[in-house]
Amino acid sequence: MSALLDLACPECGATFDADRIQKVCQACDSPLLARYDLSRLASELDRDELASRPRGLWRWQEILPVQQEAFRLGLGEGDTPLLALPRLGQDLGLRALYVKDESANPTGTFKARGMAVAVARAVELGARAFVVPTAGNAGGALAAYAARHGVEAHIFMPADAPHVNRQEVQAAGADLRLVEGLIDEAGRQAAAGARQHGWFDVSTFKEPYRVEGKKTMGLELAQDLGWDLPEVVLYPTGGGTGLVGMWKAFQELEALGWLDGRRPRMVVVQAEGCAPVVRAVEQGAARAEPWEGAHTTAAGLRVPKVYADRLILRAVRESGGTAVAVSEEAIASAMQELARREGILACPEGAATLAGLRRLVEQGWVGPEERVVLFNTGSGLKYLS
Numbered sequence: 001m002s003a004l005l006d007l008a009c010p011e012c013g014a015t016f017d018a019d020r021i022q023k024v025c026q027a028c029d030s031p032l033l034a035r036y037d038l039s040r041l042a043s044e045l046d047r048d049e050l051a052s053r054p055r056g057l058w059r060w061q062e063i064l065p066v067q068q069e070a071f072r073l074g075l076g077e078g079d080t081p082l083l084a085l086p087r088l089g090q091d092l093g094l095r096a097l098y099v100k101d102e103s104a105n106p107t108g109t110f111k112a113r114g115m116a117v118a119v120a121r122a123v124e125l126g127a128r129a130f131v132v133p134t135a136g137n138a139g140g141a142l143a144a145y146a147a148r149h150g151v152e153a154h155i156f157m158p159a160d161a162p163h164v165n166r167q168e169v170q171a172a173g174a175d176l177r178l179v180e181g182l183i184d185e186a187g188r189q190a191a192a193g194a195r196q197h198g199w200f201d202v203s204t205f206k207e208p209y210r211v212e213g214k215k216t217m218g219l220e221l222a223q224d225l226g227w228d229l230p231e232v233v234l235y236p237t238g239g240g241t242g243l244v245g246m247w248k249a250f251q252e253l254e255a256l257g258w259l260d261g262r263r264p265r266m267v268v269v270q271a272e273g274c275a276p277v278v279r280a281v282e283q284g285a286a287r288a289e290p291w292e293g294a295h296t297t298a299a300g301l302r303v304p305k306v307y308a309d310r311l312i313l314r315a316v317r318e319s320g321g322t323a324v325a326v327s328e329e330a331i332a333s334a335m336q337e338l339a340r341r342e343g344i345l346a347c348p349e350g351a352a353t354l355a356g357l358r359r360l361v362e363q364g365w366v367g368p369e370e371r372v373v374l375f376n377t378g379s380g381l382k383y384l385s
Ligand SMILES: *Cc1c(COP(=O)(O)O)cnc(C)c1O
Pocket: 109, 111, 137, 138, 204, 236, 237, 238, 239, 240, 241, 242, 243, 300, 301, 347, 349, 350, 377, 378
């Protein structure tokens, strides 16, 4: 059983009925976040019992929103490996360097986690047609989970998105619309489609449950490391779902009394060609201004206007974290290093975290004794041409 209580706006505190389809807090133009009855779970649930359940993301069903077993469909998402990187760690002078390798997820990226949960919950609440704007990977994931649930998907993607992303969407039988422009233009057209046809819009943070799916990365990380989280987590940040989700996961685990140590410092990694969050962190701003002329080969990081900027910036600050922008050359050589030194064919977004780490080690921001976890958010196979 899910212990879902309600949804709350993190800005004004207003609460919303979680048993109905909800989108955002319109008064604050803010995402909504799910709340669970954690004090009850703290006395009922045993972390080691959870660890022994069948593998996969639904293992965490009490702190996920889906109520009925029949809707907990999946494709084998979650429980990705946490791999030690001994050679790269030695190169960088670090004692304990790991990568959480999300490439093993269905559709080849961690977008599967978010869509698995968001689609399941929305179908449970009655949605039958979905729409999403995407740089590529979210579209592939929505198409797959819509097919899994037997519902309709409409995908708005920039015309210059990688060929593989278009093909996977069409292979799953979804309706693909190519858009001249970037993800923000795709977002405008998707929103118009939602208004016109009543499609449910699962844009990043425009509904409350993709972030719940992505938070399972943080839950797994805690379990993988024996409930003692690493000192530093580096995350390739586009819309920030994974970063906000993990930070939420760590807070929930703390409320459950399951964490043995402290929470990590969260590091936002972006590309120099599109770094709105890095700029906001450097300026000490509470909001991230839209980035003009966004460009990077790391398509998942090409998000010029960040809807959940307040939540991302709060997580970085509360955690004592930081933000770093890396060049295209640094991303390319980090991809090579991961593949040649450790055998990991990372996506450019994931490789960006290694490039960011190098900078932070050089600056002395990360110490040699600290345990560091990189997130490789997808498979490099999706980026080969
Ligand atoms: C979407 C995406 C990202 C960015 O994810 P957010 O959690 O929304 O910041 C990073 N890497 C890849 C491969 C992606 O597809």
